[in-house]
Amino acid sequence: xxxxxxxxxxxxxxxxxxxxxxxxxxxxxxxxxxxxxxxxxxxxxxxxxxxxxxxxxxxxxxxxxxxxxxxxxxxxxxxxxxxxxxxxxxxxxxxxxxxxxxxxxxxxxxxxxxxxxxxxxxxxxxxxxxxxxxxxxxxxxxxxxxxxxxxxxxxxxxxxxxxxxxxxxxxxxxxxxxxxxxxxxxxxxxxxxxxxxxxxxxxxxxxxxxxxxxxxxxxxxxxxxxxxxxxxxxxxxxxxxxxxxxxxxxxxxxxxxxxxxxxxxxxxxxxxxxxxxxxxxxxxxxxxxxxxxxxxxxxxxxxxxxxxxxxxxxxxxxxxxxxxxxxxxxxxxxxxxxxxxxxxxxxxxxxxxxxxxxxxxxxxxxxxxxxxxxxxxxxxxxxxxxxxxxxxxxxxxxxxxxxxxxxxxxxxxxxxxxxxxxxxxxxxxxxxxxxxxxxxxxxxxxxxxxxxxxxxxxxxxxxxxxxxxxxxxxxxxxxxxxxxxxxxxxxxxxxxxxxxxxxxxxxxxxxxxxxxxxxxxxxxxxxxxxxxxxxxxxxxxxxxxxxxxxxxxxxxxxxxxxxxxxxxxxxxxxxxxxxxxxxxxxxxxxxxxxxxxxxxxxxxxxxxxxxxxxxxxxxxxxxxxxxxxxxxxxxxxxxxxxxxxxxxxxxxxxxxxxxxxxxxxxxxxxxxxxxxxxxxxxxxxxxxxxxxxxxxxxxxxxxxxxxxxxxxxxxxxxxxxxxxxxxxxxxxxxxxxxxxxxxxxxxxxxxxxxxxxxxxxxxxxxxxxxxxxxxxxxxxxxxxxxxxxxxxxxxxxxxxxxxxxxxxxxxxxxxxxxxxxxxxxxxxxxxxxxxxxxxxxxxxxxxxxxxxxxxxxxxxxxxxxxxxxxxxxxxxxxxxxxxxxxxxxxxxxxxxxxxxxxxxxxxxxxxxxxxxxxxxxxxxxxx
Numbered sequence: 064x065x066x067x068x069x070x071x072x073x074x075x076x077x078x079x080x081x082x083x084x085x086x087x088x089x090x091x092x093x094x095x096x097x098x099x100x101x102x103x104x105x106x107x108x109x110x111x112x113x114x115x116x117x118x119x120x121x122x123x124x125x126x127x128x129x130x131x132x133x134x135x136x137x138x139x140x141x142x143x144x145x146x147x148x149x150x151x152x153x154x155x156x157x158x159x160x161x162x163x164x165x166x167x168x169x170x171x172x173x174x175x176x177x178x179x180x181x182x183x184x185x186x187x188x189x190x191x192x193x194x195x196x197x198x199x200x201x202x203x204x205x206x207x208x209x210x211x212x213x214x215x216x217x218x219x220x221x222x223x224x225x226x227x228x229x230x231x232x233x234x235x236x237x238x239x240x241x242x243x244x245x246x247x248x249x250x251x252x253x254x255x256x257x258x259x260x261x262x263x264x265x266x267x268x269x270x271x272x273x274x275x276x277x278x279x280x281x282x283x284x285x286x287x288x289x290x291x292x293x294x295x296x297x298x299x300x301x302x303x304x305x306x307x308x309x310x311x312x313x314x315x316x317x318x319x320x321x322x323x324x325x326x327x328x329x330x331x332x333x334x335x336x337x338x339x340x341x342x343x344x345x346x347x348x349x350x351x352x353x354x355x356x357x358x359x360x361x362x363x364x365x366x367x368x369x370x371x372x373x374x375x376x377x378x379x380x381x382x383x384x385x386x387x388x389x390x391x392x393x394x395x396x397x398x399x400x401x402x403x404x405x406x407x408x409x410x411x412x413x414x415x416x417x418x419x420x421x422x423x424x425x426x427x428x429x430x431x432x433x434x435x436x437x438x439x440x441x442x443x444x445x446x447x448x449x450x451x452x453x454x455x456x457x458x459x460x461x462x463x464x465x466x467x468x469x470x471x472x473x474x475x476x477x478x479x480x481x482x483x484x485x486x487x488x489x490x491x492x493x494x495x496x497x498x499x500x501x502x503x504x505x506x507x508x509x510x511x512x513x514x515x516x517x518x519x520x521x522x523x524x525x526x527x528x529x530x531x532x533x534x535x536x537x538x539x540x541x542x543x544x545x546x547x548x549x550x551x552x553x554x555x556x557x558x559x560x561x562x563x564x565x566x567x568x569x570x571x572x573x574x575x576x577x578x579x580x581x582x583x584x585x586x587x588x589x590x591x592x593x594x595x596x597x598x599x600x601x602x603x604x605x606x607x608x609x610x611x612x613x614x615x616x617x618x619x620x621x622x623x624x625x626x627x628x629x630x631x632x633x634x635x636x637x638x639x640x641x642x643x644x645x646x647x648x649x650x651x652x653x654x655x656x657x658x659x660x661x662x663x664x665x666x667x668x669x670x671x672x673x674x675x676x677x678x679x680x681x682x683x684x685x686x687x688x689x690x691x692x693x694x695x696x697x698x699x700x701x702x703x704x705x706x707x708x709x710x711x712x713x714x715x716x717x718x719x720x721x722x723x724x725x726x727x728x729x730x731x732x733x734x735x736x737x738x739x740x741x742x743x744x745x746x747x748x749x750x751x752x753x754x755x756x757x758x759x760x761x762x763x764x765x766x767x768x769x770x771x772x773x774x775x776x777x778x779x780x781x782x783x784x785x786x787x788x789x790x791x792x793x794x795x796x797x798x799x800x801x802x803x804x805x806x807x808x809x810x811x812x813x814x815x816x817x818x819x820x821x822x823x824x825x826x827x828x829x830x831x832x833x834x835x836x837x838x839x840x841x842x843x844x845x846x847x848x849x850x851x852x853x854x855x856x857x858x859x860x861x862x863x864x865x866x867x868x869x870x871x872x873x874x875x876x877x878x879x880x881x882x883x884x885x886x887x888x889x890x891x892x893x894x895x896x897x898x899x900x901x902x903x904x905x906x907x908x909x910x911x912x913x914x915x916x917x918x919x920x921x922x923x924x925x926x927x928x929x930x931x932x933x934x935x936x937x938x939x940x941x942x943x944x945x946x947x948x949x950x951x952x953x954x955x956x957x958x959x960x961x962x963x964x965x966x967x968x969x970x971x972x973x974x975x976x977x978x979x980x981x982x983x984x985x986x987x988x989x990x
Contacts, residue, residue, distance in 0.1 A: 101155035137161035145169040157182035181206040188212040216240045238262040265289035277302035288312035310335040319343035333357040362386035374398025383409035386765035392417040412437030432456040449474040460484035473498035482506040497522045504528040521547025532557040539563035555579035570595035582606035591616040605629040629653040757831040778803040796840040806914030821878035823911030847901035874908035889919040891950040895958035917950040938972030
């Protein structure tokens with residue numbers, strides 16, 4: 064029997080081994096096998112993606128990325144991360160019922176997350192991050208009761224978090240950041256006391272931070288920046304002694320920080336509150352956070368001095384307090400010398416004073432960013448600053464710096480952006496700047512720099528933006544500046560004393576979008592080579608001594624949007640090709656010696672876009688230009704009429720009178736021109752007293768931060784900012800909104816030549832490009848401290864006396880009367896309403912927002928139809944506008960009547976009480 068027994072054992076062992084290699088031997092194995100094949104069928108895998116082993120020749124437990132359990136041979140782990148895959152997640156994934164770990168991150172998977180994931184009751188780790196998944200998170204995910212890691216970040220998911228997530232009591236890491244999720248965040252996860260990580264940044268979550276957040280004792284990461292969270296920071300935060308990362312940046316949180324914040328957080332390394340509305344002093348208890356590496360309280364409303372204990376944070380590498388109202392002497396920088404790992408130091412804008420200390424030169428040599436813009440710090444740039452040879456960003460613009468720029472600045476070979484605009488720097492521009500190969504932006508404008516422009520700047524191969532305007536620079540432009548390795552996007556050399564002719568090497572600047580040369584002493588002919596800059600959009604050459612014709616090569620500049628060659632000695636006919644420039648919306652040819660017929664199509668059809676004054680030999684054009692008619696030449700075959708002596712005498716007298724009138728008119732227009740200069744490059748739309756760029760407005764408003772947001776209108780947003788130490792309001796147009804560009808033009812045109820104490824005062828305008836080369840339009844107004852009338856009437860916490868309401872009504876009446884009857888061409892506002900009426904310090908009303916304004920070039924009958932459509936805002940717009948009538952003064956008067964009713968009743972015409980035929984008119988009549 065023994066041999067038989069041995070044979071039986073041998074056979075059974077071989078059968079067992081054979082069955083272990085055949086999926087058909089276990090029904091569960093067959094299910095897993097088929098599920099994996101179904102999963103593969105919906106994936107698009109590159110040839111080198113690594114799923115070539117997924118075939119019938121080997122057991123699926125040996126397929127790449129698949130791990131099976133030893134006991135039951137079922138799939139327990141599926142790792143297809145970073146395979147470059149596209150496609151969707153198959154619902155058959157729910158058949159892998161023994162799956163504990165699912166890694167599909169770092170691919171390009173799309174489609175929705177299958178609800179069948181809820182079948183995976185053993186699932187512990189779900190990582191689907193960094194794909195392009197859409198739709199909502201499945202509501203039945205709560206069935207995965209063993210889930211510990213939940214990573215769906217960096218997708219395109221939307222909707223609210225499923226309420227069932229709150230039941231996943233074993234969850235330790237929760238990451239849904241960088242999606243489109245919404246709803247109240249902490250209502251769902253506040254009871255998950257096992258959490259170690261909460262990462263929900265950059266969604267649209269709302270709600271407050273609950274006080275019971277302190278119950279999550281093991282929390283290490285709390286990252287919820289870039290949402291719409293509101294309220295204050297709860298005191299219980301100080302109970303989270305394990306916390307290392309705390310980021311609440313870019314929310315709507317407010318209030319003072321808890322007095323004991325930081326007392327029990329010895330491990331905290333990241334503390335980020337940027338872009339909220341916190342106020343008050345920086346608590347002294349923060350000195351306990353000695354492990355800090357990142358400390359960012361920028362763009363809030365903190366006041367007081369910078370605490371001296373900052374220098375005790377020896378591990379600090381990112382320190383930012385910019386965009387607050389901090390004050391005190393800038394010499395606190397001395398304490399930062401102890402921070403030997405410091406890489407980013409952002410201190411502006413603030414209200415620091417004093418002399419920039421020499422200790423700046425002793426800061427960590429690891430320093431990459433030093434930003435001190437919009438801060439009234441004086442003194443000189445320390446010579447030793449060139450020791451910081453890892454600097455990439457150095458911004459000290461809009462300060463009160465004096466002295467000269469160190470001549471060895473070229474030692475900062477890693478420098479990418481250098482901005483010292485709007486200071487009182489003098490001397491010459493260091494030629495060593497030409498040695499900085501990484502330099503992409505150089506902003507030295509609005510200083511007292513002298514001598515010539517170093518030609519070596521053209522060797523900066525990365526230089527894109529060069530602004531040397533508003534200095535005392537002289538000399539000629541060498542060939543090297545434009546003929547070197549630099550490839551400029553924008554160059555502004557305006558308002559200097561530069562002379563000579565323009566270099567032919569400008570033809571090499573094929574990517575140039577903006578060129579500002581105005582108000583210099585350039586002469587000679589405009590080079591034909593400038594026509595090779597085919598991408599040029601903004602060209603400003605006014606206020607020089609150029610002569611000759613506009614080159615025919617300019618016909619290649621079809622991308623032009625604005626061109627100003629006024630106040631030169633140019634002559635010849637106006638080129639016909641300007642009529643073919645379909646996106647050209649500003650053309651200033653004034654005060655030259657052009658002759659001949661002015662075209663009437665394209666840009667020439669818009670009197671608010673083309674300017675030809677001061678060219679005595681022009682004729683024709685549209686009638687709004689007020690030019691004489693062109694006289695057709697008579698054929699030579701006809702006999703000439705013989706003038707009598709009396710007729711000659713009459714003509715001579717008439718010519719003399721016309722000459723006197725022309726001279727007087729010229730002198731008068733010249734005086735008007737000095738007071739109201741025409742549109743030009745500084746503003747990119749209007750010749751105004753202050754010339755601003757996108758960069759200046761970006762810094763003035765702290766990056767157009769939500770903290771500085773005053774309001775959002777139909778065509779853009781309004782921010783408060785500081786320009787030249789003056790508070791201003793900056794209206795940034797949303798150019799993706801249909802009609803925004805027309806609104807911008809309408810407002811510029813309406814406000815350019817109107818002056819009245821009850822109209823909003825425009826300071827300047829900016830038409831430029833941002834750092835991503837997108838079009839940028841903005842208007843800068845005088846800041847109105849008391850905000851809009853709408854907030855006083857409906858804000859809830861403000862009250863106006865009857866006398867103040869009457870005064871406002873009278874102020875608005877004066878403004879409308881001026882627009883309708885005292886302007887050379889009557890202006891119809893078209894959008895009178897409380898939100899467009901702003902109040903200054905003395906509660907004097909100013910009418911603003913001329914984005915829908917229209918010039919009445921000829922009387923219009925009230926019933927005359929128009930294709931323009933309804934103008935204004937529902938409830939305030941005249942009824943005839945809805946029937947197609949064009950803008951009229953009567954329409955403004957109707958809107959003013961509604962405004963009067965609202966002033967006296969306190970009720971908006973669109974109030975919820977007005978329905979079923981009941982209106983504001985009836986409400987007022989009943990009273």
